[in-house]
Amino acid sequence: MKKVYFIGIAGVGMSAVAKLLKDKGWDVSGSDQNCYPPISDYLDEQKIPYKTGYNKSNIPENVDLFVLGRNAKLRPDINEEVKAVMESGIEIKSFPEILADLSKDTENVVVVGSYAKSTCTAMIAHCLEDSNKEPNYFIGAVPVGKKETSKIGKNNVFIIEGDEYPADIKENKSKFLYLKTDNILLTSAEHDHINIFPTKEDYLKPFEELLKKVPNNGLVVACVENGNVEGLINNSKSRVVAYGLERNDKTPWYVENIKYGKTSSFDIIKNGEKIVSLETTLLGKHNLQNILGVSVMLLEKDLITTDDLKKSIKSFGGIKRRMELKTKTSEVPVYEGFGSSYEKARSAIEAMKTHFPDKKLVVVFEPHTFSWRNKGKIHWYDDVFSGCEKVFVFAPPTQGSDTHEQSSSEEIVERIKSSGMDTRDVSNENIEEKLKDYLELNHSVLLLSSGDFGGMIDPIANLVEDLFKTR
Secondary structure, three states, rough: OEEEEEEEOOOHHHHHHHHHHHHHOOOOEEEEOOOOOHHHHHHHOOOEEEOOOOHHHHHHOOOOOOEOOOOOOOOOOOOOOHHHHHOOOOOOOOOOHHHHHOOOOOOEEEOOOOOHHHHHHHHHHHHHHHOOOOOEEEEOOOOOOOOOEEEEEOOOOEEEEEOOOOOOOOOOHHHHHHHOOOOEEOOOOOOOOOOOOOOOHHHHHHHHHHHOOOOOOOOEEEEEEOHHHHHHHHHOOEEEEEEEEOOEEEEEEEEEEEOOOOOOEEEEEEEEEEEEEEEOOOHHHHHHHHHHHHHHHHHOOOOOOOOHHHHHHHHHOOOOOOOOOOOOOOOOOOOEOOOHHHHHHHHHHHHHHHHOOOEEEEEEOOOOOOHHHHHHHEEEEEEEOOOOEEEEOOOOOOOOOOOOOOOOOOOOOOOOOHHOOOOOOOOOOOOOHHHHOOOOEEEEEEEOOOOOHOOHHHHHHHHHHOOEEEO
């Protein structure tokens, strides 16, 4: 049994790759500065031991391979554990290099985009597993009701979430460029990660490189409704199939007869012909778009029947933190949305407005990512909260603030207020007390961040549950 040690194991991608190596029979362990649910729970469930806090004494003996994450705290000049690993002479790899090794002999479906890639990857994996296809898969998030974010299966198909963010601290090569790319589901390509990709052109370049890797007999399924996608696919040498919710001459695949509700329903159409009617408990127009993209990939590749697709889409519970219901018996619903970018935030807000039209929306927001904190994106705040009644704003984190021109909490709050939005800075206040004083029965609540709100997600949900328990 070979031994592998992960530094930065609490990342979702790192923990998922650790699980894949465990499936392959490796002795797996690791460390991280901190480790919170759901990843801490996941590592415990998978019986993968880890230590918190970086120290060279953490490193076990007789390690065959080190896997090193990309994080501001994983520089050898400030991290003695990383320094000791780099001086050991033992092989070091990034997790996408490991993922590339594991998938070099399979037929890969790589799901990419600035948003929706985790949901779509998990949905494809769920549909294939639910239909007893036993796929290999790697998901960069934790699915609701599913115990595993990755798995070595018995099928030759490997479903992989591909990330444009760089792989490690040594170079700026995007993670997905390490992968053997037989087929691509391209959901979106909005400019993101401005600390790494300062311009839109910088951001799109790795996507252009990725599309060139798809062979002539490969398939690219692309959502041309989303920004920059149409321009990217114009130069593809492989077969391209476009989709979008609205029917037009560019989208042979689209949807009709949408009915929103606790369970939403709609028809999938190809070139004017109804292919299948589907139902989903996922919230929002954006999730119908996600389901359409997944369906196109599965059906165009003949990976699943329409009957199995119908059954599996209905039972798919989504991704943790992606419009995840946090209250179970409250008349004021609390959902958690993954608000790492403008587009993700808007889709979450629009989903809440669509499904709870009679309730006034209260948003609790943490400007966690570099983009939300960057002065170059301050204009996002001019309309991102359009349609909301009130916004409570947490302080932006300071990690990595020296790498870009960061907006202060005061600047962010003032910008939101200048758009006419009722806004309160709760950087130094008790958010539970403020919500208790403000919330009423006709409200809905959206927790919007890619961070952890300082551990306040569950306390806020519990507070609302106690205040507005269903009678």
